[in-house]
Amino acid sequence: MIEVQSLSKNYGDRPAVKNISFKVNKGEVVGFLGPNGAGKTTTMKIITGFMAPSQGEVRVAGFDVFENPLEVKSRIGYLPETPPVYGDMSVEDYLFFVARLRKVPGPQVATYVRDAIDKTNLGDVRKRMIQNLSKGFRQRVGLAQALVSKPEVLILDEPTVGLDPRQMAEIRQLIRQLRGHHTIVLSTHILPEVEASCQRVIIINQGQIVAEDSIEGLLRAQSASRRVDLRVKRPTAQLEAELKGLNGVLRVAAEANPGQYQLEIDNRDETVEQIAHRVVGGNMGLLQLHVQAMGLEDLFIHLVTSEHGGAQ
Amino acid sequence: MRGTLTIAWKDFKSLVNSPLFFFLAGACCAIWSLNFLNLLGDFAQRQMFGAESSIHFTVFLSHLSTVNIILLFAIPALTMKLLAEEKKMxxxxxxxxxxxxxxxxxxGKFLAGYGAALLLLTISFLYPLATSLVSDFHFGPLLTSYFGLSLLLAIYVSVGLFSSSLTQSVMFSVILGVIFILGLWFMSQGINVSDNPTVQTLMQHISLGEQFSGFIRGSLRVSSVVFFVSTAVLFVFLTQRVVESSRWR
Incomplete structure (x- = not known):
């Protein structure tokens, strides 16, 4: 449905996206994951035809974004980071305006608007001015705006940013409901969101794709290592260096609390035994030694902080 | 075309329902009312002393020039939000x-702005229209003057729209708009810059005042209509290029 080929974008001399390629199949929900400033928004804006790439090409439903921008735009519903709403309009008037703008055939406009309002639960506020709505409702109006023309592709740029936990859950629930009806590309830096909504993840860092797979696939690839949370009462100054020196310890990070460490280790039980031996033998007062499989969050941090993440 | 009309209708409604429009219309009414009454009073006095003068040149012409001066500032204020605010929001x-x-x-944006501008112009037309209830005069020159003014407004709106496309700040958009419009008016001052007859003729042709004077005298010159329309089209075209170019930056 979406094909991105060797896409690059520079802002002046600064590259924002460097030669990325990926595909999104029809009906898929793909999470676009990366830290702030990784190039997520730029890539999405290029797919929607909002801006042109410096190099490369993008095809949506077989149409090139730059040769047939209108064909592409009529198939895409886009929710930018800031919902593009007019404060001086009522929710209903606004959705009528967007439906007409997106070329919904005249007689169907009212039905499409009603469907979008129903899907996003905006029925109670349909007559209210958008400027008087809370941020959560505005975000929903933004989502309704993306849905109103029943597009084949939905591009959602950080749809839950700035919402409270309950509103976040509502939006995620809504995105889950949309699965199967639309091809969805969702960008975020919030990991539970990806785990909750997406079938496949593309992780992007500093303008490059560092990993691309299903969530299970990514975790499987990562299962060669495990995470250890370690807490000791009397840490010595050399403890961190000592832990790093142990055979099988891949990474050690000291946490903000003194005596608390997060380690990445291999799969062997001997490694855990060595850590325990070192701490107990040094009489440092072992308080916690918790070994667990790597989660998406660990993987993400690993990928975006390691210089060689691109080797994935 | 449907996209144009959708945007035009939405923006027109939002413009004329905004507090700004009410304020502008109110201020225009206040200034024009005071001014028009004064002009009528002067004219009546002169008539009493037996001076021969035409109501068109003494009253309406002064009224038109006040209308023009006020709208010269009001239109950029009206069009400032059209694109600058879209970018900001x-x-x-x-x-x-x-x-x-x-x-x-x-x-779409141009039509919305032009619609709102014509509404202000219609208000200003009520004054001579009301005068016709108590006085007899030829409507011809008045109508051609208003036709000329409506073409002039098209230029103001297109220039205002252009300056709105250049910035995110509405204040800067107004300032830019007024500067551009004043620039167009003062272009005719260039006539004295050069002794070269070709340059002088050229300056005369691109001077708003020179082109407008024909309409005031009651004549409809095709060349003036073409000049006004093409100037407006030029600025709409420039705006289109600015909007289109935002994809490439």
Whole structure:
């Protein structure tokens, strides 16, 4: 449905996206994951035809974004980071305006608007001015705006940013409901969101794709290592260096609390035994030694902080 | 075309329902009312002393020049939000990702601004119209003057729209708009800059005042109509290029 080929974008001399390629199949929900400033928004804006790439090409439903921008735009519903709403309009008037703008055939406009309002639960506020709505409702109006023309592709740029936990859950629930009806590309830096909504993840860092797979696939690839949370009462100054020196310890990070460490280790039980031996033998007062499989969050941090993440 | 009309209608409604429009219309009414009464009073006095003068040249012409001066400042204030605010509020994203062309967007915005400007012009027309209830005069020169003024407004709106496309700040957009319009008016001052007859003729042709004077005298010159329309089209075209170019930056 979406094909991105060797896409690059520079802002002046600064590259924002460097030669990325990926595909999104029809009906898929793909999470676009990366830290702030990784190039997520730029890539999405290029797919929607909002801006042109410096190099490369993008095809949506077989149409090139730059040769047939209108064909592409009529198939895409886009929710930018800031919902593009007019404060001086009522929710209903606004959705009528967007439906007409997106070329919904005249007689169907009212039905499409009603469907979008129903899907996003905006029925109670349909007559209210958008400027008087809370941020959560505005975000929903933004989502309704993306849905109103029943597009084949939905591009959602950080749809839950700035919402409270309950509103976040509502939006995620809504995105889950949309699965199967639309091809969805969702960008975020919030990991539970990806785990909750997406079938496949593309992780992007500093303008490059560092990993691309299903969530299970990514975790499987990562299962060669495990995470250890370690807490000791009397840490010595050399403890961190000592832990790093142990055979099988891949990474050690000291946490903000003194005596608390997060380690990445291999799969062997001997490694855990060595850590325990070192701490107990040094009489440092072992308080916690918790070994667990790597989660998406660990993987993400690993990928975006390691210089060689691109080797994935 | 449908995209143009959708945007035009939405923006027109939002413009004329805004507090700004009410304020502008109120201020225009106040100034024009005071001024028009004064002009009528002067004219009546002169008539009493038996001076021969035409109501068109003494009253209406002065009224028209006040209308023009006020609208010269009011129109950029009216059009300032058309594109600058869209950029600031990020609703620009909505327009640029909708299946419409940059031309649709700019034409829609222009029609909305022009509609609101014509509404202000209609208000100013009520004064001579009311005068016709108590006085007999030829409507011809008045109508051609108003036709000329409506073409002039098209230029003001297109220039205002152009300056609105250049910035995110509404204040800067107004200032830029007024400077551009004043620039167009003062272009005729260039007549004295050079002794070269070709330059002088050229300056005369591109001077708003020179082209407008024909309409005031009651004559409809095709060349003036073409000049006004093409100047407005030029600025609409420039705006279209600015909007289109935002994709390439």
């Amino acid at each position: 990020r609703t620009y994203d909505l327009l640029l990702t909708a299946p419409i062309t940059a031309t649709d967007i700019v034409m």
